[in-house]
Amino acid sequence: MHQLTIRELARGLRDKSFSSVELTQHYLDRIQKLDPAYNSYITVTADQALAQAKDADARIAQGDDSLLCGVPMAHKDIFCTDGIKTSCGSKMLDNFVPPYNATVVENFNRLGAVSLGKTNMDEFAMGSTNESSFYGAVKNPWDTSRVPGGSSGGSAAAVAALLTPAATATDTGGSIRQPASLCGVTGLKPTYGRVSRWGMIAFASSLDQGGPIARNAEDCAIMMQAMASFDSKDSTSMDHPIEDYSALLDKPLAGLRIGVPKEYFGEGLNPQVAEKIQAAIKQFEAMGATIKDITLPHNSLAVPAYYVIAPAECSANLSRFDGVRYGHRCENPADLMDLYKRSRSEGFGEEVKRRILVGTYALSAGYYDAYYSKAQKVRRLIKQDFMNAFEEVDVIMGPTATSTAYELGSLNKDPVSMYLEDIYTTATNLAGLPGISIPCGFVDGLPVGLQVTANYWREGQLLNLAHQYQQETDHHRQTAPNVA
C-alpha cells in the first residue's frame, strides 16, 4: 500500500481494496519500524490518525468523493495543530500545544485527510541541512550518512522513505525545493500569498510560504488544491482565483518557452549535477519546448539580500518568545530581564540566536539604511530581472541545489558556506514567485533535482510541465534502498 500514490490510494479506498483504518495502521507500523533510522517525525499521532481514518471510512461509505478523504499525510511541525504539540523543531516550543489549527491543517481536516503526525525540521525553519533541529538531525533515506536538506527535511525524508504519501512543508529561502531535490521527491513552493500563513509559525513573514512535498507532480496537484485558499485571517493572503491544478496536468508542452540563466551554471555547481540538469532541459525540448539562454544579472546578490531580510524579519517575529505567554520559561528568574534573557537563551539553538543577532544588527539605529533598506532595494532589482526574463520565456530552469546530499556534519560548522548553498533558491522567495523541484536523475546513487520557476500564480503551469516530464521519465519512481 505504501507504494501507491494519492490518486491510487483514493481509488483503492473506493473499490474497497483496503479501508482508511487499514491503510493508516499500515503507515503507522512502517513509521514505528523504519523511522528510527531516519528521524523524519517529531510526533506521531497514532490515536488521532486512527480516529480520523474511522471517520473517513464512514464518509467514503456515504459517497464522499474527495481524493484526500481517508488518505494519510503528515504536517511539517511548523503548522499549529489543535491539541497536538507543535515544536517548530525548537526547545522553545517543546511544551507548546496550540489550542487551534492552522488554516492549512483545517483545509486538510475538512477534506477528511488523515494526519499521521508532525515532521522534523530545522529549528524555526532556519537551516539547509535539518541538523539544527532540537530533536536531532534527519537522515537522508538514500544514504543515512547524509543530510536530507532543509528546512523541510523531515517532510522530504518521510515522503522519500514511503512513511507518508505526501506532506506539507514551508519554503522561506528554498526549504521545500532543496530537501525535495536532495531526497528525490517533488516539492512545490507556491506564489507568495497563495497558501494561508495563519497558524504557520512565522520565520520571515515577507518570504514564508507553505506548499506540498509528494512523490510526483500529480499528487502535489492534489495536495496543492487543498492548501491553496484565500484566508481573511492572514493579512498577506491574496484573493486570486485558484486554478484546477489536476485538470491542467495533461496539457501538452508544445510551444513552452524555457529560459536557462547562465548564472545558474557558474562556479560552485557540481559538474555531474549540471549534466543531469542539461539532460532534463533537453528532454523538455524533445517534448516540444523551446530553449533560450537568458540572464538574471542580480542573482549573485540574492543570498546577501536574503541574509539581511530573513534575519531582520526573524528577529522581529521571534521577539514574541519571551517566556511569558507560552513556550519555554527558565527556572527561578531573578527579575523580568533575567526571565526574558534566560528563557530565550535556553530555548533557542545556536543558528536561531545567530540570525536574531544579525537581524537585530541590521535593524538597529544607524544601520537600517545600509542593510535592511539596501537589501529591500536589491530585492526589487532581483524581481525586475525575473520580470524581464518572463517577457521572453514562460518558465526558468536550472539546478535546485549545487550538489547532491552532503555528509552529515560537513556544512553546519560554517554558516557562510551553508548560506551560499542557497544560491539558486532564495531569489524566487525574494521575488515571491512559484517554484518547483522535480527529480531528474542520480549522481553516485543520490538524487538530483531540476528547479523550475514560473511567473506569479502559475502553479498550474509548473505542475503541468512536471507531470508531463514524469510521464516520459522514471526518476521520480525510483525508491531509496531499504524502504520498499
Added chain:
Amino acid sequence: MDQSDIAKLANLARLDINETTASEVAESINGILGLVDQLQNANTDGIAPMAHPQDAMQRLRKDEVSEENVREQFQAIAPEAEEGLYLVPKVID
C-alpha cells in the same frame, strides 16, 4: 564587530551570550556581515525598497469583533497565569 558589540546586540535582542562564546559568535557574525556587504556594490540609485513581492497593501477590515474570546484556552498553556493575568517577576517595588 567585537565582543563588546556582541554584548550590546545581545542585550537588545534579550539574549544572554556568555563571555566564553562571545568571540566565537562575533567571528561568525563578522563572516555573515562580510557576505551581506556585497550589497553595497549594487547600484540602487532611484530604486524604491520592496516590502511586498506584488506591492500589495495591507487589507483593511471593519473595526468590529470577529473572534470569540478564548483567553482561558490561551492562558492554560502559559508558564504562569492567574485570574486572567500572566505572571512575571515583580517589576515595581
